[in-house]
Amino acid sequence: MIELLEPPRLTVPSTALKTSYLVGEQADMRHRGSDTSWLTAASLDFDAFVAERTGVRERWGVASELFWFASGEYYVGSLVIRHELTDDEGGGHIGYHVVYPWQRQGHATRMLREALVKCAGLDIERALLTVAPENAASIAVVRRNGGVEDSLNDEGEMRFWIDTASA
Structure with missing residues (x-):
């Protein structure tokens, strides 16, 4: 296992993580048997790819912000915060994933904890998260962070609410 010199933290997407991001996402997509073709365009113009993902943007019809979870040169995963819920509340306020090489090391729990602090800063008092019932790992992450x-x-x-004040 690679030993990280500093704990990962939520950061804005960065071109400095190009290789780690592309390798991590490719490994994750292949592990899940998913299509990796989108990575070709990302690798050809990574600067534009990052620029499209930086700052508050409208996604799913609501203002949202994308973060990467990283430690130094290592990309660990991604997280999105929706500043408000969509009409159908699908996806909730927070969505996250840890890429395959970094899974099962506690990163998702820490990533969600940091996201809850950011939500509190956006005056989101209770954050909604949705999880597929078969995703036992994510259910455990949400519960460890106070999900009800x-x-x-x-x-x-499954829908879970987390009081952001406790974050």
């Missing part, structure tokens, strides 16, 4: 199960959404995902 509510119901299933229209897509059959």
